[in-house]
Amino acid sequence: MSEPRKIGVFICHCGGNISDYVDVEAVRATVEQEPDVALARTTMFACSDASQQEMIEAIHKEGLDGMVVASCSPKLHLYTFRGVADRAELNPYRYVQANVREQCSWSHREDRAGATQKATAIVRAGIAKAAASESLENFRVETLPAVLVIGAGVAGMRAAISLADLGLAVHLIERAEHPGGNLRTFGATFPNNRSGSELIQTLLEEIQQRETITLYTGAEVIERSGSAGTFRVTVRLSNAETITVPVGAVIVATGFDSYTPAEGEYGYGLPGVVTLPEFRRILDESNADGQSSAGPITVGGRPIKTIAYIYCVGSREAEDENRTYCSRYCCTATVHTALLVNARDPSVNQYHLYRDMRTYGKYELLFEQASRQGSVFVRWDPDQPPEVRGGGKRLLVSAADVLDGGDRMEIPVDLTVLVTGMVPSANEALVDTLKLPLGKTGFLNEIHTKLRPVETVINGVMIAGAAQGPKTISESVASSLAAVTKSAGLLLKGYVDLEPFVARVDAARCTGCDECLTACPYEALQKITIDGRDVVQAIPSLCKGGGACVPSCPEEAIDLMGYTNQQITSMIDAFAREVEYA
Amino acid sequence: MTGVVNPNLHREVAAYGAGNVDLCMNCGHCTAVCSISPELGTAFPRRIIHLLQVGREEALTQTVEPWLCYYCGDCSESCPRDARPSDTMMAARRWLTARYDWTRLAGIFYRFGWVQIAAILLVALVVMAAFAIYHGPVVTSHVALNTFAPVAGVELVDRIAAGILAFLLISNAIRMAWSFMGGSQMLKVPVRIYAQQVPQFISHYFTQRRWRRCSTAPSRKRWMAHLLLFSGYVSMQILVELLLGWFQTDTVYPFYYPQRLWGYYAAATLLYGTGYFLVSRWRKLKPMHQTSEVSDWLFVGLIFLVALTGILVHIFRLSGLPLATYITYAIHLAIAASLIAIFVPFGKWSHLLYRPLALYLTAVKQAAAAALAEQPDLAPAEEPAVPDGDVPDGDKPDAIPVIAVATEEV
Numbered sequence: 001m002s003e004p005r006k007i008g009v010f011i012c013h014c015g016g017n018i019s020d021y022v023d024v025e026a027v028r029a030t031v032e033q034e035p036d037v038a039l040a041r042t043t044m045f046a047c048s049d050a051s052q053q054e055m056i057e058a059i060h061k062e063g064l065d066g067m068v069v070a071s072c073s074p075k076l077h078l079y080t081f082r083g084v085a086d087r088a089e090l091n092p093y094r095y096v097q098a099n100v101r102e103q104c105s106w107s108h109r110e111d112r113a114g115a116t117q118k119a120t121a122i123v124r125a126g127i128a129k130a131a132a133s134e135s136l137e138n139f140r141v142e143t144l145p146a147v148l149v150i151g152a153g154v155a156g157m158r159a160a161i162s163l164a165d166l167g168l169a170v171h172l173i174e175r176a177e178h179p180g181g182n183l184r185t186f187g188a189t190f191p192n193n194r195s196g197s198e199l200i201q202t203l204l205e206e207i208q209q210r211e212t213i214t215l216y217t218g219a220e221v222i223e224r225s226g227s228a229g230t231f232r233v234t235v236r237l238s239n240a241e242t243i244t245v246p247v248g249a250v251i252v253a254t255g256f257d258s259y260t261p262a263e264g265e266y267g268y269g270l271p272g273v274v275t276l277p278e279f280r281r282i283l284d285e286s287n288a289d290g291q292s293s294a295g296p297i298t299v300g301g302r303p304i305k306t307i308a309y310i311y312c313v314g315s316r317e318a319e320d321e322n323r324t325y326c327s328r329y330c331c332t333a334t335v336h337t338a339l340l341v342n343a344r345d346p347s348v349n350q351y352h353l354y355r356d357m358r359t360y361g362k363y364e365l366l367f368e369q370a371s372r373q374g375s376v377f378v379r380w381d382p383d384q385p386p387e388v389r390g391g392g393k394r395l396l397v398s399a400a401d402v403l404d405g406g407d408r409m410e411i412p413v414d415l416t417v418l419v420t421g422m423v424p425s426a427n428e429a430l431v432d433t434l435k436l437p438l439g440k441t442g443f444l445n446e447i448h449t450k451l452r453p454v455e456t457v458i459n460g461v462m463i464a465g466a467a468q469g470p471k472t473i474s475e476s477v478a479s480s481l482a483a484v485t486k487s488a489g490l491l492l493k494g495y496v497d498l499e500p501f502v503a504r505v506d507a508a509r510c511t512g513c514d515e516c517l518t519a520c521p522y523e524a525l526q527k528i529t530i531d532g533r534d535v536v537q538a539i540p541s542l543c544k545g546g547g548a549c550v551p552s553c554p555e556e557a558i559d560l561m562g563y564t565n566q567q568i569t570s571m572i573d574a575f576a577r578e579v580e581y582a
Numbered sequence: 583m584t585g586v587v588n589p590n591l592h593r594e595v596a597a598y599g600a601g602n603v604d605l606c607m608n609c610g611h612c613t614a615v616c617s618i619s620p621e622l623g624t625a626f627p628r629r630i631i632h633l634l635q636v637g638r639e640e641a642l643t644q645t646v647e648p649w650l651c652y653y654c655g656d657c658s659e660s661c662p663r664d665a666r667p668s669d670t671m672m673a674a675r676r677w678l679t680a681r682y683d684w685t686r687l688a689g690i691f692y693r694f695g696w697v698q699i700a701a702i703l704l705v706a707l708v709v710m711a712a713f714a715i716y717h718g719p720v721v722t723s724h725v726a727l728n729t730f731a732p733v734a735g736v737e738l739v740d741r742i743a744a745g746i747l748a749f750l751l752i753s754n755a756i757r758m759a760w761s762f763m764g765g766s767q768m769l770k771v772p773v774r775i776y777a778q779q780v781p782q783f784i785s786h787y788f789t790q791r792r793w794r795r796c797s798t799a800p801s802r803k804r805w806m807a808h809l810l811l812f813s814g815y816v817s818m819q820i821l822v823e824l825l826l827g828w829f830q831t832d833t834v835y836p837f838y839y840p841q842r843l844w845g846y847y848a849a850a851t852l853l854y855g856t857g858y859f860l861v862s863r864w865r866k867l868k869p870m871h872q873t874s875e876v877s878d879w880l881f882v883g884l885i886f887l888v889a890l891t892g893i894l895v896h897i898f899r900l901s902g903l904p905l906a907t908y909i910t911y912a913i914h915l916a917i918a919a920s921l922i923a924i925f926v927p928f929g930k931w932s933h934l935l936y937r938p939l940a941l942y943l944t945a946v947k948q949a950a951a952a953a954l955a956e957q958p959d960l961a962p963a964e965e966p967a968v969p970d971g972d973v974p975d976g977d978k979p980d981a982i983p984v985i986a987v988a989t990e991e992v
Binding site for chain 2: 306351372374377401407411
């Protein structure tokens with residue numbers, strides 16, 4: 001840096017959240033001495049309108065060329081203060097936020113002197129970063145008004161219809177021969193007994209009425225290139241032909257598989273032991289066979305008079321097993337099934353061996369109804385799971401009853417229904433092709449559970465429905481419509497602005513050694529030839545600013561804009577300097 | 583310690599007038615307000631309802647917990663689902679009464695009110711017929727009741743009937759005690775402890791003092807009314823069973839003579855007590871009065887009629903109306919006979935024995951457990967014997983009582 005910068009520093013009291021534990025005035029007085037600082041102030045609430053206005057005036061009056069606000073986490077107000085800089089015609093990427101609340105005052109409440117020292121170092125590092133900052137501009141990428149929806153279950157089909165209604169072209173691809181997913185042949189669904197197959201039929205009719213939706217069945221994604229707004233996805237169709245569709249966004253709605261118990265797990269494999277989906281199929285089919293909807297239920301020729309449902313099979317397992325999660329839908333689905341059974345034959349005794357009843361929200365009403373109809377609920381503890389024994393014409397289910405001090409009882413039953421949860425659908429190839437992020441449970445992962453629930457770390461790729469984790473039909477559709485909204489938000493403007501935090505390769509220093517090409521998980525680097533030399537170039541629209549390439553380069557030819565080597569080393573230097581109060 | 587469940591149990595007990603067992607979600611509000619649960623250390627009454635829902639027939643047969651309940655109704659008032667636990671406890675007592683009764687008549691009478699009414703009428707008719715055939719000379723010049731119905735004869739029949747009914751009731755009570763104390767795998771409780779706890783039986787029998795710990799103020803009032811009724815009933819029973827020759831005389835003694843005063847006391851308290859309960863059941867202001875089975879009305883109603891006809895006999899005799907006296911006397915005895923014949927071994931009367939017996943046996947078990955805890959060398963017990971309920975199946979050869987389990991484990 002040839003001449004000193006003119007950086008403005010604003011240190012926030014946060015109404016006491018910071019100033020109660022950090023001597024903000026001492027911090028201000030110390031950092032004011034920094035050579036690049038033109039102005040240092042404290043403020044009660046930096047984020048208040050008045051304070052923001054003061055900053056804008058200061059930027060103009062002092063001709064500031066950099067700004068640091070020492071306040072809360074950038075997760076909260078980074079964009080607020082970038083906006084302040086922008087309004088004051090200061091390049092927003094010359095703004096740096098120094099987190100002295102979450103990372104300082106809140107964590108060091110018992111040590112005012114230490115907290116003040118640490119806050120000073122954090123602000124100095126921010127100043128150092130701002131001093132080495134340069135003006136950057138967003139990248140603007142034109143977007144394609146088309147979306148690829150993967151998976152034609154209830155979530156994917158519902159998404160396709162809404163996307164079409166927003167004026168976006170839709171390519172809806174389904175791996176199976178028929179659209180509909182898990183609901184395609186399903187009978188009554190909770191809470192209103194609407195048949196699953198009817199739901200799918202209704203959606204299918206809606207889809208057929210929309211010319212802008214193209215449905216491919218028996219099709220699979222085999223390749224993807226491009227980036228948000230301009231993807232090119234190659235699909236292999238049922239006739240083995242491949243097509244490439246240009247789309248602006250991708251919605252992955254690949255659903256779930258039902259857990260299949262291991263042989264012998266709770267007696268699975270014995271005659272009379274079935275999973276909940278299997279039992280539902282039996283109920284649905286015996287209805288379809290022309291059996292009246294009232295009357296005795298038979299399974300394999302055996303009349304069913306007593307049923308035991310064992311909950312949480314393959315769900316909420318111990319930490320060292322695969323499926324530690326709750327599948328959320330199964331409690332309600334089982335209670336609803338009990339209502340269907342009762343409607344068919346009220347004399348059937350139904351034992352629900354549960355761990356915790358999670359018929360949340362208004363589904364509680366179904367639980368109460370089943371209870372009123374005589375369903376018996378017996379709670380068990382994972383340390384003493386129920387056991388199922390065969391023998392003779394009936395099964396014997398033994399359960400340790402938590403509500404009776406763990407006393408074991410034997411229930412003679414005609415049918416044992418294993419309430420199996422949801423597991424991620426087998427999608428390794430797709431996950432690999434799209435580089436989809438997986439969570440610990442093997443379901444697709446969103447960026448932020450609460451704040452960005454349908455977006456993935458791959459820009460332009462959304463997730464919807466039970467592909468993300470166990471969901472009811474309503475929840476699946478809600479998330480699919482959220483994914484529609486995010487896709488439309490991305491595509492309907494016609495362009496997308498990407499943040500400029502991307503890699504930049506100094507062609508002069510690059511030797512074309514390829515180290516960085518293998519380090520990048522996003523294929524955002526490519527080889528080009530300049531003046532007869534093979535060098536690497538970064539593709540801004542693909543780069544996520546991950547920074548994996550930077551340390552991989554033996555020549556230090558790569559810099560991440562906004563986080564340059566110079567910025568980071570000067571921050572470290574600033575941290576390392578002894579703090580002497582002014 | 584496994585028991586095979588009977589999935590239809592809750593339907594069976596519902597025939598005895600249970601509260602709405604299906605509505606119960608086992609939240610435990612009832613247990614929280616009940617004064618019995620902390621004393622027992624069990625989740626009474628929630629656990630009883632749960633056993634019923636689940637169908638734990640054996641466990642339910644082996645518990646006497648429902649007998650410890652005096653039906654104060656606090657649990658029903660606190661129930662968020664309106665499942666009426668107090669009514670379920672009442673039904674459990676009826677069901678248990680039927681279980682204890684080896685003649686199986688109790689179950690039939692409880693479940694079919696019309697059969698019970700028919701049985702009552704039958705007994706009454708037999709008594710009336712016996713009077714019609716076997717009565718003594720009818721003196722019409724003055725009231726000569728002891729000529730119409732000689733005291734010695736009435737007393738003899740009284741005692742024979744009392745003997746038969748006592749045999750039935752006591753044999754049922756033994757069945758109750760047998761299953762509660764572990765059946766064929768009887769808990770080994772020293773005779774000393776049985777003897778030490780006898781005062782418990784006597785005090786509970788005569789005062790129903792446990793009732794006073796039930797929380798609500800109206801419960802106290804009911805306790806008083808019940809105690810008066812009880813004292814009147816016991817007075818009447820002593821007068822007619824033991825002292826009939828002294829009580830039923832042709833000589834009209836001055837009113838301050840003890841047999842007359844005692845008789846008036848019995849009549850007044852019987853009328854007040856039965857009147858109180860009949861009116862309460864009619865007005866249904868409290869949970870325990872809201873549901874009345876046929877047997878409830880019959881039991882209280884018949885006692886009321888016995889007292890009423892007894893008073894009429896007395897009035898007619900004082901008024902010098904021989905025929906009215908004789909006929910009313912026959913009716914009085916017919917009602918009294920049907921009351922005790924149906925209700926002592928097969929009905930609600932049995933609570934006079936079952937409830938204090940349950941309290942006594944519970945005290946015995948608790949004392950035995952305490953003794954065991956103090957002297958672990960005698961019969962080492964890892965876990966103190968649970969006072970109730972967890973006693974294993976008496977009928978199953980593989981079932982082992984609590985104390986024996988502990989012994990084997992060591």
